[in-house]
Amino acid sequence: MTLIDRYAVFGHPIKHSKSPRIHGLFAEQTEQVLEYTAQDVPAEQFSNRAEKFFAEGGKGLNCTVPLKELAWSYADYRTERAQISKAVNTLALQADGAILGDNTDGIGLVTDLVTNHAIRLSGSRILVLGAGGASRGILAPILEQSPHSLVIANRTADKAIKLAAEFHANGSVIGCGFDGLESRQFDLILNATSASLSGQLPPLPTGLLAEEGCCYDLAYGNEPTAFVRWGLENHAVKSLDGLGMLVEQAAEAFFIWRGVRPRTQPVIALLNAERPLIADYRK
Ligand code: ATR
DSSP: OOOOEEEEEEESSOTTOOHHHHHHHHHHHHTOOEEEEEEEOOGGGHHHHHHHHHHTTOOEEEEOTTOHHHHHHHOSEEOHHHHHHTOOSEEEEOTTSOEEEEOOHHHHHHHIIIIITOOOOTTOEEEEEOOSHHHHHHHHHHHTTOOSEEEEEOSSHHHHHHHHHHTGGGSSEEEEOGGGGTTOOEEEEEEOSSGGGGTOOOOOOTTOEEEEEEEEESOOOSSOOHHHHHHHHTTOSEEEOTHHHHHHHHHHHHHHHHSOOOOOHHHHHHHHHTOHHHHHHHO
């Protein structure tokens, strides 16, 4: 009897996750036979549930909020990018039975920016809003693109300063509070705060976005986020949410598990077509 290869996303809450749909579309497109489910897993149950999943023959897991740090600890060993980001969103069973931890969020973001939207990172002045887990996961892949400079601004300035210090070796990066942004200008502003999730916006000075500048919110929804709206109001040439990043990080996880790289464009197009309010806003 051949058992179907099983994958899942663990998170809490998980009800509205698009990951089963995305991986289902990837599997169909690449003619891979697999099952991918979403499972509601609170933090306190994570290690038991992951143990059970792999013991019962599961091949790989995605881990989302609030489990990425726990997944990092759970992995037997980690890729360099996961090691740096201190968070794991992809666990993969290896041939020897060990569990590899990787983080595909940063590469997912960079691919969406550079490949899908032709937004230049090299030589650009980049601002990252927020100094939590989401920011940590994207800093190294962004710095690899050789931006002119990278500023991390956070409500709690101290956290931004400390986070920037950790990445000094990777390039020009400084941290500050939102008040440190007065009279500065950026070509690309990335929102990695969790403010969008509650419809809020960090306090941003006017004139922050350079002419021809772009905005990108790592969060996404069926309507434009508060930050995507801010970008458009501040004349961003592109003001995007994180749906493309979601699909790209999933494609990278799919590749790690299956050794096959799915085409992401048709999946992004399909998911966008199901968000008419976003399409209207972009017109
Ligand atoms: P995540 O893993 O999503 O990054 P996190 O580690 O809890 O979550 O970090 C959340 C980030 O969003 C932090 O940078 C937080 O700022 P503080 O460090 O000052 O708490 C930021 N954040 C959350 N709500 C915010 C708001 N309303 N305005 C500005 N920043 C906010």
